[in-house]
Amino acid sequence: xxxxxxxSSNGLLSATMDQIAEEAGVGVATLYRHFxxxxxxxxxxxxxxxxDAGAAIEACHLDEGPASDALRRLVEALxxxxxxxxxxxxxxxxxxxxxxxxxxxxxxRQPVLAMIK
Numbered sequence: 001x002x003x004x005x006x007x008s009s010n011g012l013l014s015a016t017m018d019q020i021a022e023e024a025g026v027g028v029a030t031l032y033r034h035f036x037x038x039x040x041x042x043x044x045x046x047x048x049x050x051x052d053a054g055a056a057i058e059a060c061h062l063d064e065g066p067a068s069d070a071l072r073r074l075v076e077a078l079x080x081x082x083x084x085x086x087x088x089x090x091x092x093x094x095x096x097x098x099x100x101x102x103x104x105x106x107x108x109r110q111p112v113l114a115m116i117k
Contacts, residue, residue, distance in 0.1 A: 001048070003041055007087045017041075042088075049085040053108050056081050062115040070115050 002024035006015045017038060021031040035041035056077035062070045 001045070003045060004084065004087075007045075012087050045085070046088060049081070049088060050105075050108065052081045052084070053078060057108060057111050062111050067115060074112065074115070 003015075003020045006020045006023050009015075010019060017031055018028055020041070021028045024031065031041075035044060057074065060070060060073040060077050062074060064070065
């Protein structure tokens with residue numbers, strides 16, 4: 001995703017919608033039609049990060065094999081996802097805790113806790 005690349009390269013606070021549109025190869029107006037605000041774009045990226053993390057957890061098959069092997073698979077998978085969305089950590093520090101985020105975090109947390117039990 002072009003936005004992820006621009007945010008990663010330029011920093012969350014410095015990246016502009018113009019830079020993102022240029023990286024994506026679209027006009028600024030097109031970008032704004034899809035994402036009316038910067039917050040809308042960041043919300044879409046956060047949602048994709050949660051989806052990617054969920055898919056990574058699912059692909060680990062945490063209920064198969066020894067727990068130590070499952071934990072290794074989990075850590076490797078989540079580190080890879082985390083590397084792609086590292087720039088969001090700065091954004092998350094300023095975000096108020098909200099129900100949608102909490103629900104997504106709970107959905108990711110459940111299979112991990114089940115593996116540990």
